[in-house]
Amino acid sequence: MKELLKKLVQAETTEEKGELGAAEVVCADFGLSGIESQIDSWGHNRANITAQVKSSGQNKALLFVCHLDVVPPGGVRWEYPPFSAVEVDGRIHGRGSADMKGGIAATVTAIRQIVDSDIELKGDIIFFAAAGEETDSCGALRYVRGLSVMPELAGIIIPEPTDFEVVTRHRGIFWLKVTTKGKTAHGSTPELGINAITSMKAFLDELEGYEIAYNPHKLLGSCSMSINRILGGKAVNVVPDQCDVDIDIRTLPGQNYGEIISDFEKIFAKLKKKNPQFEAEVSVIRDVAPFETDENSDFVKDFCSAVGIGETKAVGFTTDGPHFAFLGVPGVIFGPGKPHLCHKPDEYIEISDAERAVECYKNIILKFLS
Numbered sequence: 270m271k272e273l274l275k276k277l278v279q280a281e282t283t284e285e286k287g288e289l290g291a292a293e294v295v296c297a298d299f300g301l302s303g304i305e306s307q308i309d310s311w312g313h314n315r316a317n318i319t320a321q322v323k324s325s326g327q328n329k330a331l332l333f334v335c336h337l338d339v340v341p342p343g344g345v346r347w348e349y350p351p352f353s354a355v356e357v358d359g360r361i362h363g364r365g366s367a368d369m370k371g372g373i374a375a376t377v378t379a380i381r382q383i384v385d386s387d388i389e390l391k392g393d394i395i396f397f398a399a400a401g402e403e404t405d406s407c408g409a410l411r412y413v414r415g416l417s418v419m420p421e422l423a424g425i426i427i428p429e430p431t432d433f434e435v436v437t438r439h440r441g442i443f444w445l446k447v448t449t450k451g452k453t454a455h456g457s458t459p460e461l462g463i464n465a466i467t468s469m470k471a472f473l474d475e476l477e478g479y480e481i482a483y484n485p486h487k488l489l490g491s492c493s494m495s496i497n498r499i500l501g502g503k504a505v506n507v508v509p510d511q512c513d514v515d516i517d518i519r520t521l522p523g524q525n526y527g528e529i530i531s532d533f534e535k536i537f538a539k540l541k542k543k544n545p546q547f548e549a550e551v552s553v554i555r556d557v558a559p560f561e562t563d564e565n566s567d568f569v570k571d572f573c574s575a576v577g578i579g580e581t582k583a584v585g586f587t588t589d590g591p592h593f594a595f596l597g598v599p600g601v602i603f604g605p606g607k608p609h610l611c612h613k614p615d616e617y618i619e620i621s622d623a624e625r626a627v628e629c630y631k632n633i634i635l636k637f638l639s
């Protein structure tokens with residue numbers, strides 16, 4: 270398991286490099302136990318991988334949903350190089366070690382150990398690991414679109430880092446891009462142009478006083494909005510004709526995404542009334558529904574008893590889970606690794622946590638499928 274985890278970290282699966290290397294690592298590891306897997310590759314080394322362990326089919330199947338990609342390491346210096354998978358004091362260090370190469374290594378190892386033990390399975394194990402979960406869910410959407418047959422499922426398990434908490438709910442994502450348009454002019458004659466950055470400032474000033482309407486959720490808390498990227502201008506002596514901001518909104522069940530768009534358009538109209546030269550538009554970058562599974566469902570209760578955990582949780586981050594909601598089956602997010610280490614420099618995973626996860630996933634498989 271540890272060697273598999275190291276190879277997965279070393280595969281350096283940022284969006285730029287693609288996921289193919291990690292898919293090949295998983296494929297080779299499954300192969301050691303005679304498990305066939307299928308790599309679906311496209312574009313610039315982008316890749317999904319799937320595997321299915323067949324059974325007698327008396328029980329409903331389990332679907333494990335992972336992601337192969339990682340976020341970039343960022344500009345700061347890491348204590349250990351981010352893709353070297355250095356082992357120190359019982360920890361594997363590296364980008365993706367917690368999110369979620371640890372969960373993948375544990376899941377693959379658990380499936381292999383079950384297969385190697387010759388236990389007779391009454392339900393299929395389906396393994397899926399996606400490209401692009403951190404950016405646009407391209408892998409999950411591609412997989413879901415291409416699905417023709419899927420055995421009836423008992424539930425979906427997402428081995429993301431929850432530090433062994435059973436998570437049944439998370440918020441949704443609504444990412445927006447606002448673009449203001451202007452007219453270029455020489456920087457020495459700004460009165461001949463329309464400055465898109467000035468227009469963006471007017472919009473951002475208005476946005477500060479805007480609150481998204483929502484009903485707080487008793488488990489998920491509140492909806493949040495954060496302006497996380499701004500781009501504008503070409504040179505110090507050119508009046509900019511375009512400025513973009515990317516806005517990260519995290520949503521609650523029942524929220525109307527269309528209403529948020531129309532609120533933005535109302536702000537544009539107000540600004541245009543004040544200044545007829547104001548031009549802006551809003552577009553959707555990404556749209557993922559919140560994830561909700563009834564914590565009182567039989568699946569969740571059986572899952573909790575298999576892993577020896579009494580209660581469930583809701584979290585603020587998002588997974589590929591909502592893309593599988595159309596299947597109408599319960600799902601939980603449960604895996605090794607500390608969520609607070611994810612997407613930050615010096616990410617690591619305790620090897621003992623990844624090993625504990627192997628036992629947990631085996632227990633889950635045995636509970637539902639034997």
Ligand SMILES: [Zn+2]
Binds near residue numbers: 368369430
């Ligand atoms: Zn993740």
